Amino acid sequence: MRQTIQSPTILVNIHEWGGYPLKRKKSVSSIPQFECGLQYQLQRFNYAKKRLPLLINVTISDIEKCSDIDYIKKNTDNIDSVDNKGMDFSGYSSFYEKIKDKENAYVILSNTSVNAIQEDFLDSHIQYMEDHPEVGMLGVSYCTKIIQTFVRNNFTPHLQSFYILTTIDVLREVVKLNGEFPGIGINHKLLLIRNGEIKLSTLVLKLNYNLAVVQENGKVYQFGRNTFFDNSFNAWKLHFGDVRVISKKPNRINPIV
Structure with missing residues (x-):
């Protein structure tokens, strides 16, 4: 079970590459193109900030390429x-x-x-975490296997890392178990998925927490250590593979209903 929350402030970090415009289109193989970008993220969390205590931090790599720094400064607490x-x-x-x-x-x-797409989501996500202390991390998208591997038909369910809700204490446990934050120092995109995104979920499961994913219909699916380590295909009730392939609106943050 997670440790009790001590501070009411929700700490938000949005990461951006400095060469991206504030609004952009994202294209991924086999996934419908969709609109995204930092401007929408800042709008999303500043709207939530009207009701909930949020600290909004933006990290920018290659910041010298960023041409919209003044806009970002006006809409965040720190860069x-x-x-x-x-x-x-x-x-x-x-x-x-x-x-x-x-x-x-x-x-x-x-x-x-x-x-x-802007949704009023954060209250429902926080309430779910409050009601379910067995959950170490909550996401809004998942994949059930390591795509880049020689192991055929592997079953490795994990949360995709473009949105993760967790706690400081869970992250402390992850770093203590791993020796460092997952994904540090990796340049190769596919290795980063394996040693960053997938490893983060794997470590949370090894710590005996469950992972939760908010489905497109607003319902939450939980999976835990037994599902992961027993290769229990029969226990898995959702789509196999990358869920974004079948999503009507991929990478959307959905509220819980």
Whole structure:
């Protein structure tokens, strides 16, 4: 079970590459193109900030390429320049170093590949975590296998890292178990998925927490250590593979209903 939350402030980190415009289109193989970008993320969390106590931090790699820094400054609490090695995980690990000694609080790690569609989601996500202390991390998208592997038909369910809700204490446990924040120093995109995104979920499961994913219909599916380590295909009730392939609106943050 997770440790009790001590601080009411929700700590949000949005990672961005400095060369991206505030609004952009994202194209992924076999997945419908969608609108995304930092402007939509800032709108999303500043709207939530009207009702909930949020601290919004933005980490930017290759910040010298950023032409919209004034807009970002006006719409966030803080900006940090970070190294591009590790990509999103460079920002996530840098933010963790800033908050690791604070009182336990909810943490959101996100990038700018989130679908532009705006939903009133955060209250429902926080309430779910409050009601389910067995959950170490909550996401909004998943994949059930390591795509880049020689192991055929492997079953490795994990949360995709463009949006993760967790706590400082869970991140502390992850880093203690792993020796460092997952994904640090990796340049190769496919290796980063394996050693950053997938490893983060794997470590949370090894710590005996469950992972939760908010489906497109607003319902939550939980999976835990037994599902992961027993290769229990029969226990898995959702789509196999990358869920974004069948999603009507991929990378959208859906509210829980």
